[in-house]
Amino acid sequence: SQQGEEDPQALSIQEGENATMNCSYKTSINNLQWYRQNSGRGLVHLILIRSNEREKHSGRLRVTLDTSKKSSSLLITASRAADTASYFCASQKETSGSRLTFGEGTQLTVNP
């Protein structure tokens, strides 16, 4: 199956501003997840939203899911320099025990 797409590919903002990243996927899904990757390191799970959910919050993170448009967005509010990283969405077609299909990622730079 094709990979998802994310936009923008790169985003540069100032500390305190909000950052919004978008993700599209191709097939029907059970859930969509967002991961963060600091340069040269492994991935850290941020948040999971199920196909029957439309919005989810976790701390400064807000995720939305529009299954009719096959798209999701990740909003990071009040960004910090430490938020600088690559952010990936990953869709999962079934419940536990199936592959993640990753987008190409958004490189976020938060300038102090």
Add this chain to the structure above:
Amino acid sequence: NAGVMQNPRHLVRRRGQEARLRCSPMKGHSHVYWYRQLPEEGLKFMVYLQKENIIDESGMPKERFSAEFPKEGPSILRIQQVVRGDSAAYFCASSPPRGANEQFFGPGTRLTVL
């Protein structure tokens, strides 16, 4: 509870040699996944294994690549006769046997083929 362990963290091989990458899942996790990340790209699925079984290998190249997850010991991703195009970061992830969708990732092995 230690996270997913991968070793080595960095591996350098010359063309034609073999590369063996190891992954120890989190305690209690019986599902293991391997992903490959080329520079400036997202992760691409390679293979999904449970103990002693390959469940989904649809992302594995047809030749030179193999994976196993034996009853005892770590999961192994093996690349025979490596070529420069195999240079990438290889990530392993694990998940518990039931009910969880989140996959926990290891730090990755960066393979460089000279």
